[in-house]
Amino acid sequence: MGKGIRKAVFPAAGLGTRFLPATKASPKEMLPIVDKPLIQYGVEEAVDCGIDQFIIITGKNKRAIEDHFDTAAELEEKLRNGGKDEMLKEITRLNKIDFAYIRQRTALGLGHAIYCARPFVGNEAFAVILSDDVIDPDFKVLKEMVEVYEKVQSPVIAIQEVPKSETNRYGIIDGELQDGVIKIKGMVEKPDPKNAPSNLAIIGRYILTPDIFDVLEKQKPGKGGEIQLTDALISLMAKRPIYGYKIKGGRYDAGDKLGYLMATVDFALKNSELADPFREFLKARFSAK
Numbered sequence: 001m002g003k004g005i006r007k008a009v010f011p012a013a014g015l016g017t018r019f020l021p022a023t024k025a026s027p028k029e030m031l032p033i034v035d036k037p038l039i040q041y042g043v044e045e046a047v048d049c050g051i052d053q054f055i056i057i058t059g060k061n062k063r064a065i066e067d068h069f070d071t072a073a074e075l076e077e078k079l080r081n082g083g084k085d086e087m088l089k090e091i092t093r094l095n096k097i098d099f100a101y102i103r104q105r106t107a108l109g110l111g112h113a114i115y116c117a118r119p120f121v122g123n124e125a126f127a128v129i130l131s132d133d134v135i136d137p138d139f140k141v142l143k144e145m146v147e148v149y150e151k152v153q154s155p156v157i158a159i160q161e162v163p164k165s166e167t168n169r170y171g172i173i174d175g176e177l178q179d180g181v182i183k184i185k186g187m188v189e190k191p192d193p194k195n196a197p198s199n200l201a202i203i204g205r206y207i208l209t210p211d212i213f214d215v216l217e218k219q220k221p222g223k224g225g226e227i228q229l230t231d232a233l234i235s236l237m238a239k240r241p242i243y244g245y246k247i248k249g250g251r252y253d254a255g256d257k258l259g260y261l262m263a264t265v266d267f268a269l270k271n272s273e274l275a276d277p278f279r280e281f282l283k284a285r286f287s288a289k
């Protein structure tokens with residue numbers, strides 16, 4: 001379990017334009033779902049797979065991410081002295097993890113952000129986690145992808161069916177699904193619904209092999225003038241198979257306002273402290289209408 005994958009890359013340099021004005025000066029990765037920032041859900045998912053090296057690709061206005069994963073000595077002491085042990089445990093849980101930060105100087109796209117991680121990743125397979133795709137920890141998506149990777153020893157991409165009208169928001173793949181795994185025949189970044197090869201969308205979890213870096217190094221800008229990971233994967237497909245892993249659910253597009261609200265409601269309803277009073281509140285809200 002997870003023995004083959006030790007490193008995870010978190011592209012976090014995006015501008016978060018779908019969530020303005022909240023993301024004008026604060027990173028979108030720090031938006032909380034209930035009480036944890038989006039990026040922490042992704043980090044915990046990776047820890048759960050045995051990953052122990054974390055590479056975060058940052059940009060302007062992203063300092064809060066570094067502070068969040070740093071030790072907070074003063075706060076820790078205050079909690080310790082105040083006997084707030086539970087809270088102390090919660091904020092120090094990830095203290096032993098080492099994070100490497102690489103600054104992407106210009107927002108040239110997802111493919112370029114991943115390329116920036118090359119010196120830290122070296123010559124081994126690695127996970128990529130896009131933290132605005134929040135995944136319910138009960139679904140163990142990354143863990144299952146690592147298991148698929150261990151069998152196929154080639155890149156594995158998370159996919160999910162989306163309404164056909166939304167294909168222009170995702171990388172869309174072509175191929176036939178068999179038992180949850182698909183050998184990908186083609187992909188296209190954010191196609192117009194008219195031209196989409198399917199409604200199977202790429203979700204922000206990837207297991208990649210290090211040969212992607214040679215492709216990314218030469219990758220020309222694609223959709224939106226950005227260096228696209230999808231385009232690099234298309235080129236890589238000429239050399240080796242790439243697999244899609246159909247997730248069973250539990251994914252929220254928390255970089256989008258509606259998806260964010262859905263995640264907030266569902267995660268609150270799973271939170272032991274909040275579930276009962278929040279359910280009562282929702283019931284009262286709806287019966288009043």
Ligand code: G1P
Nearest residue numbers: 110130133170171202203204230
């Ligand atoms: C990126 C990828 C896209 C993928 C999506 C998943 O797009 O380019 O292929 O479907 O993540 O969240 P972005 O959401 O960064 O525009």
